[in-house]
Amino acid sequence: MSTDPVSRSARPSRPSRDEVRRALLDAAAQVFARRGIDAASLDDVAAAAGFTKGAVYSNFGSKDGLVAALVDDKVTAYLDTGLEAVSDAATPLVERAQTLGDQLTLAFDRQRDWTLLFLELWQRAVRSGRTDGAFLDRRRELHAAVTTAITDHFSQAGAPLPLPPAELATVLLALSNGLAIERHADPASVPDQLLGRVLTLVMGGGANDVRAAGPRRGS
Template sequence: MDSEDDEKPRRLTRAEAKARTRRRLLDAAARVFARKGYAGASVEEIAEAAGYSIGALYSNFGGKEELFLELVADGARARVERGRQTLDAVQDGTEDPESALGRFFMEAADKDDDLPLLQAELWLYAMRNPQLREPLAAAQREPRAALEGLMEPVLARVGASGAVPASDVATVASAMFQGLLRQRRLDPPSVPDDLLRQAMRWLFVGIAHTSDPLPEEPS
């Protein structure tokens, strides 16, 4: 029979408690920023949504701007990890590249309802604050590099490896996905699941054709 002490939950270490507080503050910030935008959100509201005092927020973040930048970086790290797991599935042979790429985008589309709002807010914030464009852009480069790794095996399958830079394809695919995701949130029936997957197929079919040598013009 378990003793009473065995039934008591383990107390979090100081580092674990701090990490949990930061996680809850970031999750609350994502919701508040998505709902009210950067300008409309207040640190008081974010702290309240997370269930903490304003002092707890300032003990973890220097203010609203630092919290927003960390939220961007945190989202980037999560996308990199999903990209790495997807690429591992391709390299292990457990999933073909096209299916893996479609799954990567579908999971991103369905994982977080706030994603298109946060992406739009990020773009607006960067445009209105030129001094922060580079830090915000830098946070997006690692996820795009992870996506680039997914493009390589797909380009090879359509016979376009080396003909088109994978980095360019990753940029186009990311922009196309963001646009479709915003349209999906605005008018869900216009962008069903199949369209998100089909859009990737159209992209690579087009790449395969444009990478073929152009026919000679008749003399």
């Protein structure tokens, strides 16, 4: 056996655990969306990622573990997209609302598989009547995070909330989910800037009220 260091360095390096996990999550999103969670096997997911089923078990333990990790991954990405879009506190609230809508619309187009998977997970949750589980737990965490972000941004802007923050968070999530579904079914019915324009109307009303009121007394 050759001990030539050049020969050793020429061998392809094994992917890290994080790289394997990422590849499996990406493959699971595609396979589950196209075949359905129940119809797809872990062998299907592993093959799509270029690994054996053992890699799935070693990283996620089971199909339920893989589904839970996929939900966590996608919800985290959704939240990161939203927070990044409105991260500049110096930008007027109405502009942040438009930017948020535009970025979420781009996410719709890039993550079509997640929209299909979301619908299946939603059906499972509704049909089972369960009030727990990875999907609902992460949805509640997302709702709480969006509620907090809304509260913080309106407070920074010194603008009155058009609705209680928790209700506004529900509206935001419902709008983004609903328009994603409509855009995938009929792209022409959901123009690129539609979500941003609606969010500007819903979330920007308070900011417009502040501007119309002019400077406060004593300022």
